[in-house]
Amino acid sequence: MKGLFRGLILVALSGLGSTLVNAQKNEAPNIIFIMSDDHAYQAISAYGHGLNQTPNIDRIADEGVIFNSATVTNSICAPSRAVMLTGKHSFRNGKVDNHQEFDWNQDNFVKQLQENNYATALLGKIHLDGTPQGFDHYAVLPAQGNYYNPDFIINGDTTQIEGYVTDITTDMVIDWLDDRNTDKPFCVLYHQKAPHREWLPAERHYKKYTKRTFKEPTTLFANNEGRGTAAQTAEMNILSHMNWAGDSKISPEALEAMGIDENSDWGIEAWEKNLGRMNKQQRASWDATYQPIIEDFKSKYPTMSKEQLTKWRYQRYMQDYLACIASVDEGVGRVLDYLDQNNLAENTIVVYTSDQGFYLGENGWFDKRFMYEQSLRTPLLMRYPKEVEAGQKSDALVQNLDFAPTFLDYAGINIPTDIQGKSFRKVLNQEDENFRDAVYYTYYEYPSIHMVKRHYGIRTHRYKLIHFYYDVDQWELYDLSADPDEQTNVYNSPEYAEIKEQLHQQLTDLRKEYGDSDQLQQEHLDRYINTVKETMSGL
Template identity: 70%
Template sequence: MKKLIMMVLWSISVCTYGQQATGAKAARPNIVYIMSDDHGYQAVSAYGYGLNKTPSIDRLAKEGALFTTATVTNSLCAPSRAVMLTGKHSFINGKVDNVQHFDWNQDNFPKLLRKAGYQTAMVGKIHMDGLPQGFDYSAVLPDQGDYYNPDFIINGVKQQIHGYVTDITTDLALKWLDNRDKSKPFCLLYHQKAPHREWMPAERYYKKYTKMTFKEPETLFDDYKGRGTAAKSAEMNILKDMNWADDDKIRPEVLKELGIHSLLKWDTVAYNRSLGRMDPEQRAAWDAVYDPINEDFKKRYPTMSKEDLMHWRYQRYMQDYLGSIAAVDEGVGELLDYLDKNGLTENTIVVYTSDQGFYMGEHGWFDKRFMYEESLKTPLLIRYPKEIKPGTKITSMVQNLDFAPTFLDYGGAKIPADMQGESFRKLVAGKTSKWRDAIYYTYYEYPSIHMVKRHYGIRTDRYKLIHFYYDINEWELYDLQKDPHEMHNVYNDSSYRTVREEMHRKLDELRKKYKDSDANDQKYIKAYLSATLKKK
């Protein structure tokens, strides 16, 4: 009898353990990783810059955490995405610029989560060659993608979908969520094209935003006197280097009439191609708003000074750029509502970020690439009700390098020893304050569009050291506490000699830690020049 009772108790314990194990596996968090393209932190209202309103994205900060010093390792679209996927610096994963091939055969975190029992999907923009690996489902834009009536490659099959790209990307993501295998935890990479150049908002938003006026940054008319060759020679000034047709939406025939010549051959080609994708109804709605802008510009242009033109071009830029973000925010709201309605909110990690920062007129610039703050830092907001307290603020320097190990940590999957990032799970949950005291950055794509010099460097909480190399050899040092806009290079200031020496020591340490070297620089210079020569 005693033996029988023991057997029954043993059977109950086994069943109970099995149920707990199954329940624990099922309770692993879902992951929704939202990435937009070129969305600067200044254009997320939770960061307090007052440019625009992003109420849905702000929900993640209110209900979770906002990172004030999230940074990238390489401020360029495809390289940033490769770092995000692999948890390795560009010089390790091989995708150092937009030219080099990305090897999908290497490990990435979706592959590893999939092996661990997750169902995975990627929807939207990835901007890397080859069919994405690691996903049960993929619906991606070829190359940069188009704003209107875009093509998508769905599980390897290309098809055109009628509508606006941001809305379509959201619809495809929600459709996948509805049809997924609900017995498994899921990881969804939901990636928007917007607000990438050429900034074409949805009809409902360009009608609104083209009537708005936005506050100019205080460094809009920067003369770069406090910096070296790199800042002075970059070609990303709003007045001098922004395209007139595809960026400002001035018709080619108006430019010809006014005697304005585009600097880049693809300006009018891109303009005609983008608008050429519209159906008659879409084009009529567009012309009804942008034709009056063209007519007004024709009248004003002959008497406009350079300062007037800079003011005008800045407003045109912001109207379309911020108008493009409005639909992204709307899509985030739809996704959050879906999670609420389907009882998924409590057990789903939702991340919002961008592939890098972006200039919105600071230093007179648009685009990214530099290690200066506006392009180095990126928005990062994360919500996970089970572990993250509402209203949390994180000032530690996390990087896109850290996403892969963090997601693997949350998903209970083993983090490969060769991943260079660190999981910030305990950091954001308030279980540790221990974190890195410096971050490492590289940029390789030169000579190329925007002509931003090759450089690498480090940033600490207060200081930043940058080395520009290849066709120049210049160092820059900034005191971010005294000079947050990075207007004055103090590298040769004798009062910063001790700081300079310490920053050089830290730089050497990080280059050794991450396995970077001058040999890597030379390797990728040769690879880039070889690839660009082949294109010619």
């Protein structure tokens, strides 16, 4: 009898074990979606450009997958975030530029998760006006936010928090994870302000990075002669269009003493706004590091050529920009360590991305907006130990359009039919080799800062076709295999006539598939012009 009884217990325990395994298998994944602002893929060491080291972000790639051809649908801050939330192109979710209002009443993937028993939070930068919807808890920066002693809107109430914004945002994420309802799976949008312009690093990093010299891009002095009017007239040049005080951190007093022309944009307002946030201790430390840089520049400036000035300003740009990223990388490490220490890593999807790419001196530029590679492409790294094999590299043409359906897919939630993106879960499981043949891109914010003309286009694995319109009517075609730096427009080359015809047809088909049209573009243009007029009349 004892043996029979013992056997029955073992059978029962065996069945229970099987049930527990199945329960674990079917357990909804947690999601940590990390988005920085203007983080160029060139500034993540896993991409191999050699500018800087990001060991914690790289860890996501080592333990999961790195995407080499991830892109955005509209390379500008707020519209990119709207696409990420809704899974719909800008012309469908309504947020085509930084000026138009965002309708929070429309559906987003976090609302869907919240309705399906997820604990949800939004912490950091969102840059979408109105009250966030879909979140049990939110603490967001007003508009662009500030690096030092920032204000946060926490569930409707605004408060100033002393410290450095990147560290504060990470603290908030870890605090929320500690306090969350552990009976539910969670989704937290962990969104850093850094490395958005103007670049103010943390003390521990600017003391190191201001002493470093960084590799220049091969196209730093490119003249854009092989491109069209848009590239030649954009106002994104490091020497000509960066401001001196806000961007390069040269004090107004020094600029006046050097006799630098005020028409070159001193950026005094940015200087006063950013450094004015600092307390006495923070400002004293800042001045102790940056004042010697200013004095050294004053002594060299009178004899510097334009080429030397460009090189100097490029180094100043990289020192501050990459120092800001160092804090972001540390924050990622803290969160990954938290997951490990609390036995959460196995069933937690971790994504690292940016709202778009950024120019780090390529073509002599900073900023984004163009459909050219540095701004079209965005970093994307993802791990999910429970399902995704480590060490993968993918060339799939995924977009920020695809985050919403992918997260819903993993959560076991039906993807709404109006979502225009596609789940890339099968790509991660190496089950979809032909995920997408081409991506569609649109940019609307012109005339405006940086003066990048309105355009739309298509990118395949090898080719890119762009149409610039409104005050021009120009087409550009690039062969990314033969010309990865996109220096030569081959649109009128007989050699590419057949390719051009194919791309035009693909573009027409994609616009029809997504529901874009010239008429819709004109409607958005009219709305933009009216918004700008209303803003100007209110000044």
